[in-house]
Amino acid sequence: MSEKLLEVNNLYLYYRTYKGIVQAVDGVSFWVPKGKAMGLVGESGCGKSSAANAIIRLLPSNTHRYEGSIKLDGRELMKIPDEEFRRKIRWREIAMVFQGAMNSLNPVIKVGFQVAEPLIVHLGMNKKEALERAREMFIKVGLSPAFIDRYPHELSGGMRQRVVIAMAMVMNPKLLILDEPTSALDVSIQAQIMNLLKELKKEYNLSMIFITHDIALASDISDYLAVMYAGQIVELGPIDKVLVDPLHPYSQKLIASIPRLRVDREPEFLPGVPPGLINPPKGCRFANRCPYRMEMCEKEPPLFDVTPDHHVKCWLHGGEHS
């Protein structure tokens, strides 16, 4: 296992809503090695977007609980005050491509300037230098540098997504978080963007967290896979292990439900719905849908180490049982 760039331990993020407290991220621990990508997969509402927001510290005003340990290159980020985080960490060391970002570009500002802006704000570059750098970035993400002067509506969806990626990469971050970066794109454009991400990963030795509900897509770039369910990570490990031989019953069902084009296998399905994040059930949260449920499952299992880099949150693989 290569050196860890990001190490997250016992991360909590709860929100206050008028319906109750949403326990979006509930004691999540994982790591991302240098130059590698971790796929964070799960169904909608499992808390994966919240986990990303927690790492880059973009918290809403109704945050109820935000604590844990986030270490970047050995440095504890949680100890850094907000203003310093904004100046030194966010976008400079950790950058993010948000869900639907391609539709959230400012429609009245040229895309070149939107990419150059972080340089002007954070690094104090003057406009000419910043735009020059933006031009370089455009080439790197496969866009013609002439597009600097275009407005978002003049570009197609795929091109806009490249702009957003350029915007995230412009300050050479060490870690790039991507939240459903291709969900609104056509299949052929999706393939183009994934190829781009693979190239960027290689060229910059970039670490990535790739968040998606599409496991086949995650396998297109991830070295490690983390499966999230009801605010918690239930399985985490190298992709060739987790994808081919998943250990957690939920991971097994999830992976078995993927329709496969090239293999003749009927996709299975998992009946029921995941629990809500307000007042989650006690004990193992998957117990009520689990085919292997036992009496032990009334107590919440910890994340067991099956091997030093493969962890499962299930009594079948730890405790007095295995």
Place this chain on the structure above:
Amino acid sequence: MSKVIMKLEDIRTYYYLRKGLFKTLVVKAVDGVSLEFRAGETTAIVGESGCGKSTLGRTSLKLIEPTSGKIIFEGKDITHYKGDLKWFRKKAQIIFQDPFQALNPYHSIYRILSEPLEIFGERKREVIEEKIVNALEEVKMHPPEEFLTKYPHMLSGGQRQRICIARALLLGPIYLVADEPVSMIDASSRAEILTLFRNIQKSRDLAIMYITHDIATTKYFSDWIAIMYAGKIIEYGPTREVLRNPLHPYTKALIEAVPDPDPENRFKIRPVIPGEPPNPINPPPGCRFHVRCPKRFDPCDKKEPPLKEVKKDHYVACFLFT
């Protein structure tokens, strides 16, 4: 061979956009499509955004009026039908892509499901209730009574889509258009809904048009597949045959662009189709795909290739095969 329920003959659906006082742009959304839909069989229409598949589905239901061509339903030419189409609506239904948008958020499930019955004159409460309960059971929502008083926002995406299906089935249709029915549902629930579609088709002998951009699902839920590009069908045949032996370069590229979950994916750069999907306002001359086609040669930019049967039941529109 089972009965032909719906037949589309050279359907063209154009939109006219007024740009300024004198200029009118023509959007050729569907530009000459002929298809047959038989009882008990599903035909998948696959293509990327802007290829016209949604417009085709709606045109076949006369939710959009075709500019030219014929719609023949149960042997009757209904293209220019001059009366009330209520009898047609009973027999031809549609399932939409976004189950949340397709349900009125202010109506309870009971109200949503009783509406089609009310429109068609059913007044007796017991009869309505019985039909609704049966419909809910058919889409596997147990126990049915529990759902009658709920509102759409209380249900999961998969449950909402089932309500939409139940609503469509209440009137006893023989032809169903399913427009991207699972694209807004979580990956793990998709297989469940598609299996439900398959079972319903079998029990009711429905003719189904399955519109999707997710080619992987067509393997499990379609008998025939039609690949659409820029308003035209460029390949057509039995699903297994086309997926195993794609002939058209576009079909080949489309299949290549879709990842199966495989830990080796991250090491490979996927071959992609360069460029963007075409603009339906100004399609390129000759074969619409020739601009992006790696195999283009002389006639491709001058004439449009006709759809020809190249193998048994397998049709392609490409000069490579004539």
Place this chain on the structure above:
Amino acid sequence: MSEERGWWKIFISSYVSKAGLALLIFMVIVSIYVLFTYPLDYGIRVWSNPRVWADNPKTVPPVWVDYFVGRDLVTHQIVSTKSPVKTVSIKGVAYRVYRVKYSLTEEGFPTYVLLKIYNLTMYSRHGAYFIINFTRPNGDEINLLSFYESPPPGAKLPYLAYADREKIVFLSKEKSIVFNLLNYVNSKYDLNYNTTDIEKLGYETILFGKPVVENGNIKWVPYNGEYKVTVYMHGDKKDSIKLIKVVFGGETYGLLGTDASGRDIAQGLLFGFPVALAIGFFTSVVTTAIGASLGIVSGYKGGRTDEIIQRISDIVYNFPYLPMIILLVFIVSRNPNFPRLLAILGAIIALGWPGLTILIRSMVLSLRQAQFVEAAKAIGARDFRIMFKHIFPNLAPFIFAQMIFFTPGAILAEAALSFLGLGDPNIPTWGQIIEESFYAGAVLNGWWWWVLPPGLLIMLAAITFVFIALGLEPVVNPRLQER
């Protein structure tokens, strides 16, 4: 279901909505009280009826002004008597003495003295002869005036006079008493006044005051003590009087003072509560109904219908609001049979609907594209059904909030119209009351109790609905909600 409960919780969570709701409840309670205690034709029967207010002092401030002025102000008192204190009859002729007592304790002069005699029954053709005397605390009895009353020639006896209209003697304004006063004053206090001096000082000052020397000048100060007004009646033995009333005009009256007609302003303003609420609600409900319906039809149908409705609403919307309303009401009020209030309400509605139409139409334009509308079409629903069973419920919270928001505007518009004199003078709305106050010169004369309270109440009513509308905003626009 839980959607509706959530609605309430969001609404009630802010301070403004709590305040608005409290005010609304207050207004509703007052209105209910008024509806139960006031007669329905209050306007005509009581408010516009001068007889009800005849005894009240005119344009005097409220009683609690005492605290602010620093001295006790003279309270308004009405003393009456029904039977004589002494009756002497000789041979068919009677001599009756009626007496009323009055205590002046405050450091001020009563504003006037009124004597009223009700129902005089005369049995003799000679009629009755009255002498009115005034006794001061020191016992001096001054003869003020005398008059007599006899049945008209040829009238049947016994004759009833002072029945439809009681006999009113303005003791403090009758010119005839000036000479008697003059005599008394000059002889008693050794002064050299003439009638002009008496006029300048005012009769009440003389009647209820005494002169003191201050810095070489003579100043008249209030003379505290017990006064008596005596009515000596000569007449037939059988003659009778039902009631004698003496009104000693106070410097203050009532909870909010009186206006130029002596009307109790507090009473009139209370009546304004249900009127304001009714006007507000009625106009906003009707305006909203018209505006929303037209907006929905216009937005959904499109094409010709849309164009027509839009053009009409554009035109009406761009009329200058106040001048147009004034014009409309003015034209309609030329017909005296048309109830004024209805004219005002009609004008407010006629000019108020386009705003909502335009807003609703644009919301419908986007809702029209919603899939559930397409789904409804797919199952065979017709336009009307879609418009009112599908689209309308999605707009309902917004429409409701708009309705609340329109209410203060309606209340203010009515007040403005009444203020400009276009209102119904018989119904005391707050705007009406302010109009009269201005017309009577209340501002110039400093009669603040006539001007400020109705103004504040109008403001209060408007604020109530504005607060409620503000509280409803996050319900209607979910983006404003706190997550």
